[in-house]
Amino acid sequence: MSLKLAPSDYEIYIPIAEWIEKNIKEWLFTQRPLFKKLSAPIDSVLNGLDTLFNIIPFPLAILIFLYFAFKTNGFKFAILTLIGLVFIDLVDLWSESMTTLAMIFTAVIFCILIGIPLGILSSRSRTFEAIMRPILDVMQTIPSFVYLIPVVMLFGIGLTPGVVATIIFALPPIIRLTNLGIRQVGKGFKEAGSSLGLSKLLILIKIEIPLALKTIMAGINQTLMLALSMVVIAALIGAGGLGLTVYVALGRLDIGSAVIGGTGIVILAIILDRITQKLVKSN
């Protein structure tokens, strides 16, 4: 016989789940028109990039990739990039890869637009930082499955909601590292700036951001990688691309397609990671 020591042994229970189900859920359903409007900018950037990436002829796309690969990592890496991309096309996943790329780029663009200003604000104000910190902790630790369904209720299903979920997931590092980078800029530099009569805004733009750029770029790199890791999960809410290939293959236990789709994601990840990492160093 086990001892009855926990409150729940005595039928004491707080019906939070029921309350959320009753009140929040219905509210979520009615808020859709508003949130559809909010996601309109994401929608247009995403559709633009998706169409653009899918109409760029294959050789031109390869050339663009090769240019960046060569410039940042040299000849050897450019050859590897070439092999990887040709492989993606040979297993007939080019169009899926371009859709995935459009999703990731859109997510990263919006993460930068939202994240860098928030990071700067965090570096200016201790109170703001103290408020942001627990929010970022939650964003980084909460399993993404938890917010997938609310995202669907508010934004529907498809690519755009997939990007919204990706942004939630990938946003924290860029805020944290922008904040950190600016805070790490030595006092001396700022004092030099103000002694030259620069305004606070000019000190930020001309001194602090350039000196923090390396850290900020590391944040962008991390955000990019997190966005890539959301690709398969976003497929659960109807985002297409390589994630869908993997998700469908997993559902059908079609190991072949799963491996190919997964390999495609890895190839994209390596190429994007190396290029953005070296962009940091060349800067």
Next chain:
Amino acid sequence: MNKLKYVVSILAALTISSVVTANEVKMAKANWDTGYFQAEVYKQALEKMGYKVSEPKAMKPSVFYVAAAAGDLDLWVNGWFGTHDTYIAEAKGKVKAVGNVMAKGGLQGYLIDKKTADKLNIKSVMDIKKHAKQFDSNGDGKADMVACPPGWGCEKQITKHFAELGLGDFINPVQADYSASMADAIAKFKNGKSVLFYTWTPNWTVGALELGKDIVWIEVPYSQTKAVKVPNATKSKINMGFGADDIRPAANVDFLKANPKVAKMLKKASIPLADVAAQNMKMNQGEKSEKAIKKHAAAWIKANQSTFDSWLK
């Protein structure tokens, strides 16, 4: 050193005793929560017979039949036959269906919201051809339909419908997680938009959107299935495109051979469809935690004690 010896011998004794009492059933359950109740009732029956039953893990059919064929799992009571016939075939004689939880208990088909059905006089999935735009939300000119998730038996059947009836010309089956797609459909419905979706009963979907009032079954004129009388459809007799399924336990064949008592119980047991529907309704009203379902199962057993006991004889 002596203490260490004690510890080791106690650990050894524990391991051995757990091996000796390995009269264990490795049970699974379906990852649609309307099947949890029957899984719990059967679990409690097995426990009453003296078996140790691991907490059933929720999974999709494609995974269950592979794991059961390999012997990693012994049984589940969430088989849908004929839909799952293809999985039994793929298991090559290592898994078989035994007994009946609910004969003819599973209905499947395509539904649309009643308002649109009445307004545009849509009776059959073929009628959607003229009104595809009404159901289009991504702007590709085709109707969007919440289809069956990849890896469920119904996906193969829907693929056959699409091939035979040419549905792909005007319907775009949404490939996403089923709950997510349905959440989207419900949100659309609540905002006054038309919806088209696949579902099965018993299921929570027909609780969230009420059959007959909010939504109706439409005809799928597929050549391999016949028209039957169905309540809450666009006509009194429609071809649903799916046969009514028997919900049956499916088990590893070697396990059944080694445990004839379990095989006997599975052959005898069954649960009335109305009782499952009543329990599903309770889940719909919020009583859907593991604890609540366990209580529902215990209450059902208590109310049907003599039937339950007769399974175990």
